[in-house]
Amino acid sequence: MSSGFSRMRTLILALEYPHRASYYDDWRDAFCDSPQLECAFANILSLQPRELARRLEEHDAVIMLHSCNSDTLEFLAPLAPVLGARKRARLLTFVGNEFNSPYVSLIDKVRLFREARCDIVATQLLEEAGRFLYADSGAEVVSIPHALNPRAFRPGPEHAARRLDLGVRGYRYPPYLGDDDRNRLLDFFRSNAARMGLVVDIAHDRRLGREGWAQFLADCRGTLSTETGSWYLDRDDALVRRVYAHMAARRSGLVIGNQSVLRRAARRLPSPVKAALAAVLKRGPIKFEVFEDDNVPFAELYEAFFRTAPRPPVYGKAVSSRHFDAVGTKTCQIMVRGRFNDILTAEEHYIGVDASLADAAEAVRRFRDDGLRQAMADAAYEHVMSAHTYAHRARDVVRALG
Structure with missing residues (x-):
């Protein structure tokens, strides 16, 4: 390290x-490992506004991970005015769950980004x-x-x-x-595996921790997935x-x-x-609205709202951390064709199928080769190793922060 080198606090x-989600750990590890950053960490679950104000004075930059705004804004909201009053630190926020959620308002997210005076919104x-989504945040938007x-x-x-041909864990x-x-x-x-001669272990009622997920993938020749995100992005949550x-x-x-x-x-x-509490709420008599809403038939909502809903002028789907996890363990992926942030290409990096699954048999034939x-x-x-590791992303963040 040269004598003139200064790490960004x-x-x-x-x-x-x-x-x-394990990818929160992956991002944190990448920033802590970066030779360009000198990192400190704060958990907003218990961070008091006065303490945040003090710590902001000690740093050149602030990075808010996806978890700060993914499934609740409860803990970010009281801190946003403090962030907005900072004097010098550059602020980059990632965004979690980039779709219109019934439970976390996109309008409120953008409002908090604006109140916090975010310099950069880093979208997935x-x-x-x-x-398109964050135009009203006042921030520069980077992917x-x-x-x-x-x-x-x-x-x-x-x-x-x-051991397995295809394995899946998730919700x-x-x-x-x-x-x-x-x-x-x-x-x-899952329904046609035996007919197709495939040994599968597909469960979509639970997830594994990072180590368990890596071990599971390493025991699978392949896995199944689609892009994350939504076709119906809507700036006003209407x-x-x-x-x-x-x-x-x-x-x-x-x-x-x-x-x-x-x-x-x-x-x-x-x-x-x-987990025990969730099991009780799923059986009743006291219920939890998220579990109840998850049980609404898809066809009912599709016919009532989505069939005729206009789509936005932008592509609302994205590559997921789980796609990269499979790549890392050299587990072949069968996926509905998509853009995947223009990183993964069908028939080069994964076996593609149409959303209708009309060509599923051909995909299996290729998979069995x-x-x-x-x-x-x-x-x-x-x-992926050449340009799409978390170390590469950490360098992108440093460049964005200047």
Whole structure:
């Protein structure tokens, strides 16, 4: 290190409570490992405004991770005025759950970004989509999608030594997104695996931690996925408000709201306690609105709202951290064709299928070609390692912050 080199003193803000997505750790690790950054960390779950004000004076830059605004704005809201009053630190915020959620208002997110005087909004979406959504934030919008953590997701054994043909762990996508491509893809392969001669382990009622997920992928020759995001991005939440009102009218009995005091308290519980509580709420008689809404038939919402809803002038889907996790373990992916942030290309980095699944049999035929499948997994790995690791993304953030 030259004598003139100065590391950027950077405060990393995240919302950490028991049970969170592993990619939050990947981003944090990447920034802490960056030779260009000198990082400190603060959990906004318990961060007081006065303490934040003091710490802002000690740093050149602030990075807010996706967790700060993904599934609640409760903890960011009291800190936004403090961030907005800072004197010099540059502020970059990532955005979690970049779709119109019935429970976290996009309008409120953008308002808080503006109140916090964010210099940069880093979207997971294509840059044109980010500019469309966050035009009123007052910030520069840059596209910085997820990436590969090669230390956590390393190449697994050769495909012949893996136990499963296809494996999936995750949750079903909710009906209010407006498309069910991913759910139909998983249901199709789970229902037709025996007929197609495939050994599968597909569960979409739970997720694994980072280490367990990496081990699971390394035991699979392939996995199934689609892009994340939504075809129905809407800057004013108008469509999703109508959908929410419809879902609310269907509920009956005693239902706990997602923004209730009880829900806020539950966020602080350990994961095993949360899991037990969720099991109770799914059986009743006391219910939780998110679980109730997840059970609304997709066809009902699609026919009532999405079939005739106009789509925005931008592409609202994106590559996910899970796609990179599979690439890292050299697990071949069968995915509904999409742009994937123009990073992953069908038939070069993954086996593509149409959303209708009309060509699923051909995709399976290609997947069962051992040489083709391994070559595709190898090509995806080399491509991602060359330009799409979290170390690459950390450098992008440093450049954006100046």
